[in-house]
Amino acid sequence: MLEIQDLSKSYGKYLAVDKVNFFIPDGQVGVLLGPNGAGKSTIIKCIAGLLRYTGRIGIQAIDAKTLEAKRLFAYVPEIPSMFEALTVREHIEYIRRAYNSNVTDEEIEAMLSRFDLDDKQDKLGNELSKGMMQKVSICCALAVKPKVILLDEPMVGLDPKAIKELKEVVKELRDQGVTVLISTHMLEMVENLWDVMFVMEKSHIIGSYNKAEAGEKDLDDLFFEMTGSWETDGDS
Numbered sequence: 001m002l003e004i005q006d007l008s009k010s011y012g013k014y015l016a017v018d019k020v021n022f023f024i025p026d027g028q029v030g031v032l033l034g035p036n037g038a039g040k041s042t043i044i045k046c047i048a049g050l051l052r053y054t055g056r057i058g059i060q061a062i063d064a065k066t067l068e069a070k071r072l073f074a075y076v077p078e079i080p081s082m083f084e085a086l087t088v089r090e091h092i093e094y095i096r097r098a099y100n101s102n103v104t105d106e107e108i109e110a111m112l113s114r115f116d117l118d119d120k121q122d123k124l125g126n127e128l129s130k131g132m133m134q135k136v137s138i139c140c141a142l143a144v145k146p147k148v149i150l151l152d153e154p155m156v157g158l159d160p161k162a163i164k165e166l167k168e169v170v171k172e173l174r175d176q177g178v179t180v181l182i183s184t185h186m187l188e189m190v191e192n193l194w195d196v197m198f199v200m201e202k203s204h205i206i207g208s209y210n211k212a213e214a215g216e217k218d219l220d221d222l223f224f225e226m227t228g229s230w231e232t233d234g235d236s
């Protein structure tokens with residue numbers, strides 16, 4: 001489960017996230033939607049421990065700032081960053097050891113093959129295309145065997161096969177009881193994936209729905225009902 005309570009974050013005088021609250025139970029996929037500059041990435045970075053913030057973030061009811069909580073979650077950033085001198089396989093091994101993960105060699109082989117990286121295992125971080133880096137970043141996050149996983153614009157830069165695989169992976173994680181949070185602009189990419197959606201606008205969550213409340217309405221209808229339009233705040 002992922003619990004956000006009264007989360008606020010300022011950049012200097014600018015309040016990018018203002019007293020945000022939301023909750024995603026075990027085994028559910030939450031999507032964080034909103035126009036450019038709404039504050040989505042700021043929330044994700046706070047959860048990932050990359051920014052200082054006020055409020056409380058709970059990972060499986062444990063304070064996200066603790067090592068115990070950090071062991072339970074994984075993060076796929078919007079822009080992947082690689083160790084230039086490590087191979088694809090070494091990236092995964094690094095994560096396996098750092099997290100003391102019980103991921104097996106067979107599971108690693110399967111995920112590399114799924115994302116068409118099996119023949120790229122010996123390539124160095126600086127020899128990869130952007131899409132390949134994104135796939136390695138996803139495999140590293142999966143190698144953690146997290147209880148909570150954060151994906152920031154995960155479909156951007158992926159080829160259609162990888163997008164299909166990633167959607168399947170998200171469903172499998174959900175079925176295993178993992179909590180998933182996806183931040184995205186691409187409503188169509190998460191249309192059949194979400195259990196609960198949160199819409200951000202100008203530093204606030206302006207509304208949320210769970211699948212049962214949504215009835216026949218699709219994500220587009222719900223989103224535009226809340227926002228009225230798809231405008232940016234002009235700040236980013």
Ligand SMILES: Nc1ncnc2c1ncn2[C@@H]1O[C@H](COP(=O)(O)OP(=O)(O)OP(=O)(O)O)[C@@H](O)[C@H]1O
Nearest residue numbers: 011016034035036037038039040041042043235236
């Ligand atoms: N490091 C920073 N310093 C100052 N202001 C920042 C910084 N990072 C983000 N902001 C501002 O905070 C606000 C929220 O930015 P954030 O990146 O969280 O938005 P977002 O919803 O993720 O947008 P996008 O969809 O474009 O990625 C924007 O107005 C942005 O200009």
